Amino acid sequence: MGNITLGRYIPLDSPVHKLDPRAKIMAMLLVLVAIFFPAGWLGYGIIFLAVSFMIILSKLSFNFIWKSMKPMMFMMFFLFIINCLVLKTGTPLLTIGKFAIYSDAVKQTLYIVVRLLLMIMITTCLTATTKPLDLTLGIEDLLSPFGKIGVPSHEIAMLISIALRFIPDLIDETQRIIKAQESRGVDLKEGKIMERIMAVLSLIVPLFVSAFQRAEDLANAMEARGYAPGEPRTRYKVLKMRRSDWLLLLGAALLLAGMIFLAFFA
Template sequence: MKNVTLGQYIPLDSFFHRLDPRSKICAMMALLIAVFIPTGWWGYLIIGTIVIFCVLVSKLQLDFIFKAMKPMLTMLLFLGIINILVIKTGDLWLSFGPINIYSDAVIQTLYIIVRLMMMIMITTLLTATTKPMDMTLGIEDLLLPLEKLKVPTHDIAMMISLALRFIPTLIEEADRILKAQASRGVDLENGSLKEKISAVLSLIVPMFVSCFQRADDLADAMEARGYVVGAQRVRYKTLKFKFGDYVVIIVANILLGLMIYIAVRMSK
C-alpha cells in the first residue's frame, strides 16, 4: 500500500522543485501536446532527450520514474497485441501460421509506447516536484479567467486540494483496515472467489463509513473556522514568477512550435 508512486510528491531540492507551479503546469501542457504531434523519430528524439535531461535536473531517480510506469505495462501490452492483429500494411516481417506481423504494426506500437512513456515521465516530473497544495494554488490561478464565465474556480480548487490532501490519509486508513481484517483471518491472496468477495467487502464498507464520517467532520471544522462557500478569501501564500519560470515556459513553447514545424514539413 505504501508503494503508490503515481502522483507522489518527492521532497528534494532542485531547479524544478523551486519553480512556480503555474509555469510547470503550462510547460507540462505544452510538452504533452508536443508529444502527441506526429513528428516521426526525429521529433521524439529531441523531446525524449529534453525530457530525460529534465528528469536528471530534477534529481529524481530514474527507477522511481520507471516504477510510475509499471501500472501502464498491461495497457501497453494490450495495445501492442491489438495493433499487431489489426494493422495489415507494410512489409510482412514474421508469420506464425495464421498470425502475420507487418512492419507498420510494430512501428505503430513502438510509437504509442514511446509517446505514453514520455507522457508519464512529463506528468511524473510535475507531480513529483510540486507540493499538492502548490499545485492547487497554481490550478486555481490558471482557472481564474473562467471566473468571468461564472465557473466556481475557487470551489473547484478547494475540492482538488481536499481530494489531494486526503489521498495519503485514506491510503493509511485502508492499510490499517486491511491489517485489522487480516488479523481476523482475511486472506486476499488465497481462498475461493466467495471468500475474496467477502474480503473486499470487509475493506470497502468500513472505508465508506469512515469517509462519510470524515467528510462530515471536515465540513463542520471548516464552518467552525468561518469558511463560507463562495465568499471572497485572501491567501496566505502568493505565487510569484521568477526568471527560471519565464525560461521554462518559453523553452517549452519553442519546443512545441518546433514539433509543429517538423510535422508540417513532413506532411508536405
C-alpha cells in the same frame, strides 16, 4: 501500497522544485500537445532530450521514472498484440504459418509507446517536483479566468486538495479496519460466497461511517474558522512568476513551435 511511485511527490531541493506550479502545468500542457504532432523520430528525440534535461535538473533518479512506467508495460504489450492483428500494411517481418507481423504494426506500436513514455516522463516530472497543494493552487489560478463563464475554480481546487489529503488517511483506516475484522474471524481470502460478501460488508460499512465522520469533522472545523466558499480569500502562499518560470514557458512554447514546423513544413 507503499510501492506506488506514479504521481508521488519526492521532496528534493532542485531548481525544478522551486519553479512556479502554474508555469510547470502550462509547460507540461504545451509539451503534451507537442508530443501529438507527427514530427517523426527527430521530433521525439528533441522532446526526449528536453525532458531528460528537466529530469536531470530536478535531481530525480531515472530509476524512479522507470518505476512509474512499469505499470504501463502490460498495456503497451496489449497494444502491440492488437496492432499486430489489425494492421496488415507495410512489409511482412515475421511469418508464422498464415499469420504475419507487418512492419507498420511494429512502427505504429513504437510510436504510441514512445509517446506514452514521453507523457509519463513529463507528468512524473511535474507531480514528483510539485507538492499536491501547490499543484492545486496552480490549477486554481489557471482556471480562474474561466470564472466569468461560471467555472468555480476555487471550489474545484479545494475539492482536489481535500481529496488528495484524505487518500493516505483512508488507506490507513482501511488497513486498520481489515485488521480489526480479521481479529473477529473475518477471512478475506477464503470462504463461501455469502461469507465473502459479509466480509466485504464488514469493511465497507465502517469505512463509510468513518469517512463521513471525517468529512463532517473537517467541514465543521473549516466553518468554525470562518471558511465560506466563493468569498474572497487571501493566500498564505502567494505564487509569483520569476524569470526562470518564463524561461520554462518559453522553452516549452519553442518546443511546440519546433514540432509544428517539423510536422508540417519540414
